[in-house]
Amino acid sequence: MDETPSVVVVEDDPTVRAAVGAYLRANGYAVSEYGDGVSARAALAAGIPDVVIVDRMLPGISGDELCREVRATSDVPIMMLTALGQVEDRIDGLESGADDYLAKPFSMRELLLRIGAMVRRARSAEAARGELIAGDFHIDLTRRRVLVRGVETAFTGREYELLVFLVRNPDRTLARDEILREVWGWTVGEPSTVTVHVRRLREKIEVDPQDPRYLRTEWGVGYQFSPIGALA
Incomplete structure (x- = not known):
């Protein structure tokens, strides 16, 4: 198994997308970035990473819909990002198949820690x-x-x-x-x-x-x- 964990980031805000991608790369992750759900869907159909980070509000298809499509064929860990911070919104995201949830604005350090925990648990389960x-x-x-x-x-x-x-x-x-x-x-x-x-x-x-x-x-x-x- 490749020791470098791979992450797909799906975020329509270019500033947030670039910041998350740069931070994860600086901490040892291979990152692919997409600005909409349609292009991300095509990429995920071609290959599944170690973790998917997806914004809930996306152009084309929503983050919820993308989660449901991915979850129908894969158990890859999914982290959902959103500007919606109410409990009901978090529950809706989890119901769509996300494993974890961070509301914007969020700490990059917390994101890194949670992504790391996802990768470790997924890989230990495989082993x-x-x-x-x-x-x-x-x-x-x-x-x-x-x-x-x-x-x-x-x-x-x-x-x-x-x-x-x-x-x-x-x-x-x-x-x-x-x-x-x-x-x-x-x-x-x-x-x-x-x-x-x-x-x-x-x-x-x-x-x-x-x-x-x-x-x-x-x-x-x-x-x-x-x-x-x-x-x-």
Whole structure:
């Protein structure tokens, strides 16, 4: 595997795009820059980088639409940038398939740290070997293949990492801060990030996502995962 991590930056503001590209290159990344969603889509169809950084508001096709298209065929980590900073806007971005979110104006140092965490986790996951078997869940860590009740199920990169963490910590009450730290690598972050990914995970693992049996909310604390399905 190439040791130089590659990043695609999709940002219509040329000043922001140039600044992000220059900063990442100065810190050891190979960067490709695009000013609109259409050209970025064509580039991503030809090859997937280690990380995609995408602005939410783009000409041609939106950042949300680009995220959904990329996510349909790849679990590449996606960082979304936007001038929209409200919680609802962050949730919308995560719902479209982004793994992480930074509102403008943002710290270049924070961007670098988060991108680095994404690359490390993605590459360590690729290098992992073995399998996890717990109750109704069978995870092939080598091929990143997941069987839920015997049925192969597709997950995004972050959903997969979250599920692996949960399977490795069954029947424990896990605080949102702990999940952010262990799955995202953040010491400070937005708890709604966990909430959105839990919701997406439930849609894929629960028989009835509105009445979860595997991934249950512990109100005021966090979540608890039961690989055999907890009783009501």
